[in-house]
Amino acid sequence: xxxxxxxxxxxxxxxxxxxxxxxxxxxxxxxxxxxxxxxxxxxxxxxxxxxxxxxxxxxxxxxxxxxxxxxxxxxxxxxxxxxxxxxxxxxxxxxxxxxxxxxxxxxxxxxxxxxxxxxxxxxxxxxxxxxxxxxxxxxxxxxxxxxxxxxxxxxxxxxxxxxxxxxxxxxxxxxxxxxxxxxxxxxxxxxxxxxxxxxxxxxxxxxxxxxxxxxxxxxxxxxxxxxxxxxxxxx
Amino acid sequence: xxxxxxxxxxxxxxxxxxxxxxxxxxxxxxxxxxxxxxxxxxxxxxxxxxxxxxxxxxxxxxxxxxxxxxxxxxxxxxxxxxxxxxxxxxxxxxxxxxxxxxxxxxxxxxxxxxxxxxxxxxxxxxxxxxxxxxxxxxxxxxxxxxxxxxxxxxxxxxxxxxxxxxxxxxxxxxxxxxxxxxxxxxxxxxxxxx
Numbered sequence: 001x002x003x004x005x006x007x008x009x010x011x012x013x014x015x016x017x018x019x020x021x022x023x024x025x026x027x028x029x030x031x032x033x034x035x036x037x038x039x040x041x042x043x044x045x046x047x048x049x050x051x052x053x054x055x056x057x058x059x060x061x062x063x064x065x066x067x068x069x070x071x072x073x074x075x076x077x078x079x080x081x082x083x084x085x086x087x088x089x090x091x092x093x094x095x096x097x098x099x100x101x102x103x104x105x106x107x108x109x110x111x112x113x114x115x116x117x118x119x120x121x122x123x124x125x126x127x128x129x130x131x132x133x134x135x136x137x138x139x140x141x142x143x144x145x146x147x148x149x150x151x152x153x154x155x156x157x158x159x160x161x162x163x164x165x166x167x168x169x170x171x172x173x174x175x176x177x178x179x180x181x182x183x184x185x186x187x188x189x190x191x192x193x194x195x196x197x198x199x200x201x202x203x204x205x206x207x208x209x210x211x212x213x214x215x216x217x218x219x220x221x222x223x224x225x226x227x228x229x230x231x232x233x234x235x
Numbered sequence: 236x237x238x239x240x241x242x243x244x245x246x247x248x249x250x251x252x253x254x255x256x257x258x259x260x261x262x263x264x265x266x267x268x269x270x271x272x273x274x275x276x277x278x279x280x281x282x283x284x285x286x287x288x289x290x291x292x293x294x295x296x297x298x299x300x301x302x303x304x305x306x307x308x309x310x311x312x313x314x315x316x317x318x319x320x321x322x323x324x325x326x327x328x329x330x331x332x333x334x335x336x337x338x339x340x341x342x343x344x345x346x347x348x349x350x351x352x353x354x355x356x357x358x359x360x361x362x363x364x365x366x367x368x369x370x371x372x373x374x375x376x377x378x379x380x381x382x383x384x385x386x387x388x389x390x391x392x393x394x395x396x397x398x399x400x401x402x403x404x405x406x407x408x409x410x411x412x413x414x415x416x417x418x419x420x421x422x423x424x425x426x427x428x429x
Binding site for chain 2 (some may be wrong): 116117118119122123147149150151152153155165
């Protein structure tokens with residue numbers, strides 16, 4: 001599982017390594033961050049909307065969230081080419097299922113399907129970090145996170161993408177109540193989760209060059225998917 | 236780190252729950268014991284997706300065997316199915332070090348299978364980055380005729396010591412016991428509490 005990250009102390013002198021052959025890479029890293037939290041009867045999926053390549057911003061309006069069904073949303077970031085193909089493939093599979101079984105796919109089933117779709121490309125992976133959020137068949141919030149080749153797990157909260165290492169520890173402390181003495185782990189109410197998500201993304205945009213421009217928050221409840229948008233730093 | 240050992244009362248399986256991506260801890264709550272069916276367990280070490288995908292395929296193949304032969308599959312046969320599947324991909328980069336644990340006509344069964352094509356049977360195995368630490372504790376405390384409680388304690392302590400010294404291991408210790416009637420999940424203990 002490769003974690004992207006470019007650390008540079010400034011440009012190297014030209015020709016420092018001697019002559020080097022340039023190779024074609026089928027992949028590119030387009031940035032973006034996704035975050036999801038599962039509650040008692042809701043799920044929240046938040047993402048930014050910046051599309052980058054190396055040090056350029058290609059778009060400030062490219063949200064990483066893709067609605068799959070009325071009860072499930074997929075947050076998908078990494079290499080934008082693979083994000084587009086993967087979401088098209090999933091939409092097609094969901095449509096087929098709907099026509100064959102006369103039933104919408106449940107969140108749990110979509111997660112299992114996504115795992116196999118990703119693994120079938122084991123030797124030329126979809127370079128995407130996926131987080132699926134929705135309501136399970138009992139109406140409780142659920143979040144599934146994936147690695148690029150399909151390993152997945154159901155969790156209460158997960159941050160993925162370029163600022164994941166900045167966001168995940170904060171969520172561990174605030175939602176998982178980790179490393180705190182004498183506190184009870186109470187279920188997080190929806191309003192508190194949304195407020196936390198906004199604050200946490202603002203912080204991510206401060207310190208990650210690939211995160212910024214806008215936050216888009218999807219709150220999934222039994223009444224449907226409610227979307228809110230907030231501006232973020234554009235620098 | 237994962238470990239399993241056979242003893243008078245069956246097989247103990249103990250695993251940690253940490254997954255890393257380089258030096259980043261991706262998760263502290265990974266389920267490294269895969270429940271193939273009520274009397275077969277598989278452990279996960281190496282590539283998470285490789286282990287979960289192929290052990291799921293193994294579950295399907297075991298079920299097909301049952302339907303065709305009207306009999307439960309033996310641990311030897313189940314482990315060989317998996318070993319033969321991954322052998323076809325040898326050299327292509329799969330990374331999988333798993334232990335197949337079950338109870339069949341011959342009694343408790345424990346096999347080690349990996350993505351190089353190795354398949355071995357023995358009374359005790361430990362697989363993963365902290366396996367050397369786990370072996371140390373396991374070897375010094377192991378006796379074929381331990382009581383059930385002593386065996387649970389030994390499995391837990393071995394993983395605990397591995398998590399203490401190995402940076403790539405941690406989280407919680409998941410403990411399973413394979414009996415004649417199938418497996419039971421004994422406990423889940425946070426390493427901080429041990």
